[in-house]
Amino acid sequence: KQEVTQIPAALSVPEGENLVLNCSFTDSAIYNLQWFRQDPGKGLTSLLLIQSSQREQTSGRLNASLDKSSGRSTLYIAASQPGDSATYLCAVSRELGGQGNLIFGKGTKLSVKP
Amino acid sequence: NAGVTQTPKFRILKIGQSMTLQCAQDMNHNYMYWYRQDPGMGLKLIYYSVGAGITDKGEVPNGYNVSRSTTEDFPLRLELAAPSQTSVYFCASSRKNTEAFFGQGTRLTVV
Numbered sequence: 001k002q003e004v005t006q007i008p009a010a011l012s013v014p015e016g017e018n019l020v021l022n023c024s025f026t027d028s029a030i031y032n033l034q035w036f037r038q039d040p041g042k043g044l045t046s047l048l049l050i051q052s053s054q055r056e057q058t059s060g061r062l063n064a065s066l067d068k069s070s071g072r073s074t075l076y077i078a079a080s081q082p083g084d085s086a087t088y089l090c091a092v093s094r095e096l097g098g099q100g101n102l103i104f105g106k107g108t109k110l111s112v113k114p
Numbered sequence: 115n116a117g118v119t120q121t122p123k124f125r126i127l128k129i130g131q132s133m134t135l136q137c138a139q140d141m142n143h144n145y146m147y148w149y150r151q152d153p154g155m156g157l158k159l160i161y162y163s164v165g166a167g168i169t170d171k172g173e174v175p176n177g178y179n180v181s182r183s184t185t186e187d188f189p190l191r192l193e194l195a196a197p198s199q200t201s202v203y204f205c206a207s208s209r210k211n212t213e214a215f216f217g218q219g220t221r222l223t224v225v
Binding site for chain 2: 029
């Protein structure tokens with residue numbers, strides 16, 4: 001059974017710092033991995049999608065990497081800002097049977113202090 | 115751009131009542147999903163659909179039903195509400211193996 005773990009559960013950093021969020025999964029048979037952002041009381045916003053054949057994706061100050069064989073992904077946030085404060089979720093889609101299921105981690109709650 | 119629209123945003127139900135959570139998407143996505151999010155537990159898949167007329171159970175389907183008569187709509191039905199169904203419900207849609215788009219959620223309380 002696929003399990004997704006995110007470490008740390010919470011992180012507090014000063015503004016301007018570079019940071020890394022970690023995601024690990026137990027079954028490497030995935031179609032893709034997706035990073036989401038969730039603000040309190042809101043829905044999920046897709047940040048980056050990495051297909052299983054890719055190693056990384058970049059969008060602005062965000063860079064996500066994927067090491068499928070070791071079951072790991074990282075989300076790198078450069079020059080953090082208070083507006084980056086949110087919960088970050090990673091999710092993997094299973095390979096067999098099509099994209100019928102996104103398995104989520106429990107998230108990392110990020111707080112960026114001014 | 116509407117994207118994925120969920121209604122209602124909030125609802126309080128009494129034990130044993132029924133309701134339907136509505137979900138509509140305007141992106142012509144074949145895949146649609148219902149998740150529930152409980153504090154500290156992450157998101158769990160309730161049901162999903164890979165196209166009109168096709169639905170399948172996810173990880174936590176008990177107490178729920180779905181239908182998919184059109185590509186755009188994917189309603190979730192609670193027949194006999196129980197306190198354990200107090201949660202935030204999210205609908206999502208995607209094309210195959212592409213990014214998923216989520217609605218803003220429905221916060222349901224069963225008392």
